Amino acid sequence: DAKTTQPPSMDCAEGRAANLPCNHSTISGNEYVYWYRQIHSQGPQYIIHGLKNNETNEMASLIITEDRKSSTLILPHATLRDTAVYYCIVKTDSWGKLQFGAGTQVVVTP
Amino acid sequence: EPEVTQTPSHQVTQMGQEVILRCVPISNHLYFYWYRQILGQKVEFLVSFYNNEISEKSEIFDDQFSVERPDGSNFTLKIRSTKLEDSAMYFCASSRPLAGPSTDTQYFGPGTRLTVL
Numbered sequence: 001d002a003k004t005t006q007p008p009s010m011d012c013a014e015g016r017a018a019n020l021p022c023n024h025s026t027i028s029g030n031e032y033v034y035w036y037r038q039i040h041s042q043g044p045q046y047i048i049h050g051l052k053n054n055e056t057n058e059m060a061s062l063i064i065t066e067d068r069k070s071s072t073l074i075l076p077h078a079t080l081r082d083t084a085v086y087y088c089i090v091k092t093d094s095w096g097k098l099q100f101g102a103g104t105q106v107v108v109t110p
Numbered sequence: 111e112p113e114v115t116q117t118p119s120h121q122v123t124q125m126g127q128e129v130i131l132r133c134v135p136i137s138n139h140l141y142f143y144w145y146r147q148i149l150g151q152k153v154e155f156l157v158s159f160y161n162n163e164i165s166e167k168s169e170i171f172d173d174q175f176s177v178e179r180p181d182g183s184n185f186t187l188k189i190r191s192t193k194l195e196d197s198a199m200y201f202c203a204s205s206r207p208l209a210g211p212s213t214d215t216q217y218f219g220p221g222t223r224l225t226v227l
Contacts, residue, residue, distance in 0.1 A: 041221070043114075043201050043203075043221050046216070091214070093214050095206060097155035101152065
């Protein structure tokens, strides 16, 4: 599976949009971009995933560049409860392990 | 909404003792996983399980570890003789509903904190 690069940390003001970048320049054609988050040692929580098209659900939006070498997770209106480590993981859609990196520590401040 | 559950939430044991960590995956899922996270470190894959067999295991998953699906609902991780370095959070995950999208989105349980003294 392709590797990803994320900034180690970022701050966001409560109520503002949080834009979390991820680089995955070696992504293959059959690999999806998955986003998970982990709130203070709880189990990782699935957020969203996509292949080529932009995706949106009740938690977030995922914007994938046309060349698929990078993506951005958007939390539209960050709340204090969104403070967490966010992981961008590239993986095929067949079954198999998730390879977690260090992720981005997002701190939402009042 | 269906969720993965794990018991106990915290297990304290003496070095050399056997522990069994229990998980109840989402009921119609077919693939099961164990991951662990040592304090301050990354989440690491241990093992995946499908059709009553181990599909893949990491280097961490040595002979001290075993997994089992003893019935239609539980999925267990056994550590035969615990070491100090086994102290970690252990997460169970499941994926692949029997019917529906073929996505491999994995859903995680809340974890069991294992402390080996």
